[in-house]
Amino acid sequence: MRHAARVPHWANWAGNQHAQPVRVETPRDTDEVVRAVKQAAAERLRVKAVGAGHSFTAIAATDGVQLRLDGLAGLRSVDRGSGLVTVGGGTPLHVLHGLLAAEGLAMSNLGDIDRQSISGAISTGTHGTGARLGGIATQVRGLELVTGDGSVLTCSPTENPAVFSAARVGLGALGIVTAVTLQCEPAFELRASERPLPVGDVMRDLDDLAAANEHVEFYWMPHTELALLKENNRPARGDTGRRLGRMRAWFDDEFVANTGFGLVCRVGRARPSLVPRLNRVVARAITPRTFTAPSYDVFVSPRRVRFVEMEYAVPRAAAGEAFAAIRDVIERERLEVSFPVEVRVAAGDDIPLSTGSGRDSAYFAIHMFRGAEFERYFRAVEARMRDLHGRPHWGKMHYRTAADLRPAYPRFDEFLAARDLVDPDRVFGNAYLETVLGP
Numbered sequence: 045m046r047h048a049a050r051v052p053h054w055a056n057w058a059g060n061q062h063a064q065p066v067r068v069e070t071p072r073d074t075d076e077v078v079r080a081v082k083q084a085a086a087e088r089l090r091v092k093a094v095g096a097g098h099s100f101t102a103i104a105a106t107d108g109v110q111l112r113l114d115g116l117a118g119l120r121s122v123d124r125g126s127g128l129v130t131v132g133g134g135t136p137l138h139v140l141h142g143l144l145a146a147e148g149l150a151m152s153n154l155g156d157i158d159r160q161s162i163s164g165a166i167s168t169g170t171h172g173t174g175a176r177l178g179g180i181a182t183q184v185r186g187l188e189l190v191t192g193d194g195s196v197l198t199c200s201p202t203e204n205p206a207v208f209s210a211a212r213v214g215l216g217a218l219g220i221v222t223a224v225t226l227q228c229e230p231a232f233e234l235r236a237s238e239r240p241l242p243v244g245d246v247m248r249d250l251d252d253l254a255a256a257n258e259h260v261e262f263y264w265m266p267h268t269e270l271a272l273l274k275e276n277n278r279p280a281r282g283d284t285g286r287r288l289g290r291m292r293a294w295f296d297d298e299f300v301a302n303t304g305f306g307l308v309c310r311v312g313r314a315r316p317s318l319v320p321r322l323n324r325v326v327a328r329a330i331t332p333r334t335f336t337a338p339s340y341d342v343f344v345s346p347r348r349v350r351f352v353e354m355e356y357a358v359p360r361a362a363a364g365e366a367f368a369a370i371r372d373v374i375e376r377e378r379l380e381v382s383f384p385v386e387v388r389v390a391a392g393d394d395i396p397l398s399t400g401s402g403r404d405s406a407y408f409a410i411h412m413f414r415g416a417e418f419e420r421y422f423r424a425v426e427a428r429m430r431d432l433h434g435r436p437h438w439g440k441m442h443y444r445t446a447a448d449l450r451p452a453y454p455r456f457d458e459f460l461a462a463r464d465l466v467d468p469d470r471v472f473g474n475a476y477l478e479t480v481l482g483p
């Protein structure tokens with residue numbers, strides 16, 4: 045195992061969380077993770093695995109030993125017949141796509157980007173969209189964990205089921221994930237349809253859109269009446285679809301969505317009063333397009349403009365109220381918001397601390413350009429989402445604590461019991477976990 049000579053300062057992708065670990069270790073296999081955990085526990089240091097640092101909360105921060113699991117990336121086993129695939133816990137999602145594609149397989153659903161590690165993604169409940177699909181953690185069928193005393197524990201629905209149940213969305217609190225077994229499916233393509241529509245129409249029809257599409261989401265540009273509706277579905281048999289030319293893909297995904305949008309955000313940050321006008325210009329630039337591509341290319345997009353984000357899951361039936369509340373906050377507080385509000389849906393699941401635990405959900409993500417004031421906006425929206433029984437994404441900004449999160453999760457204590465089993469000494473603790481789970 046290699047030790048870094050000078051301990052580097054750590055910051056997350058958004059640049060809003062910082063930490064100074066005592067040391068950084070880069071284990072290359074499960075045995076080296078075991079040694080690192082035992083050594084840290086003997087020194088009474090806490091341990092935290094970090095993925096790609098794409099969480100906006102301090103969930104991955106540590107002042108103890110930081111483990112980087114890049115050495116535990118790649119395929120461990122593949123069963124093409126059942127679609128069960130086991131990968132190292134440090135595997136980045138963008139590497140995973142390639143590994144799966146080479147085996148003729150793919151993940152059923154993904155979020156907006158693929159820079160995260162598989163363990164980081166499941167640990168915070170990362171999700172995509174689709175009324176009949178849960179988050180990425182619902183695709184997990186087995187885990188290998190190194191627990192607080194340095195033991196290796198394998199778990200699945202039939203082996204250590206209580207730990208498995210909780211550890212799928214484990215918040216980094218239940219051990220170091222050294223391997224993940226995923227239920228994959230034969231590789232597939234998606235036909236993407238993207239078009240601007242009046243936001244009122246989209247909200248009115250959200251239930252029908254969710255029922256009619258495998259994946260549906262929309263972005264509403266604050267200070268305008270326009271939404272960009274995205275519907276992704278498997279093409280009919282024999283329909284090879286229209287490919288997106290390289291130039292068009294570059295123009296839409298790089299030039300407009302990143303370079304151009306980044307410029308608009310910078311102008312808006314310097315002159316907030318211009319934001320509503322700028323948003324109207326951005327909204328007018330949205331043009332319809334349809335294309336067909338491998339599933340992972342349709343699910344994910346490059347995100348180079350840095351921002352901070354809060355995301356709330358509310359019961360599906362409260363989607364209309366939640367959207368109206370966000371609009372109301374922006375108007376009432378006279379906020380200048382240059383980033384779109386993203387709305388998605390997902391099926392309920394059986395994972396204790398998943399935001400979709402026990403209920404179908406609608407997800408509302410709000411963003412602010414990095415460096416712009418966000419707290420007034422986020423706190424005001426959070427107050428309204430809490431009233432709607434909202435649950436915050438564990439990896440995105442929020443101000444909730446264990447006392448008011450426990451009532452939001454009927455199975456909260458089940459999670460704490462699993463934690464007492466695998467990490468009674470809180471070797472994997474940090475300040476964030478103390479806030480959201482209690483001491």
Ligand SMILES: Cc1cc2nc3c(=O)[nH]c(=O)nc-3n(C[C@H](O)[C@H](O)[C@H](O)COP(=O)(O)OP(=O)(O)OC[C@H]3O[C@@H](n4cnc5c(N)ncnc54)[C@H](O)[C@@H]3O)c2cc1C
Pocket residue numbers: 057058092093094095096097098099100103104113133134154155156157159160161162163164165166167168169170171172215216217219220221222347437439440
């Ligand atoms: C641009 C951008 C787009 C995003 N899009 C989406 C989206 O579409 N949908 C969505 O739901 N979220 C989204 N997110 C949030 C993101 O998916 C989550 O924050 C995710 O946790 C980040 O993964 P990571 O690998 O960066 O993990 P990190 O942020 O590094 O860590 C997250 C947690 O996982 C733990 N962890 C990491 N590796 C291990 C391991 N091996 N064992 C145990 N614990 C571990 C860490 O300790 C920490 O507790 C987005 C974030 C950004 C910045």
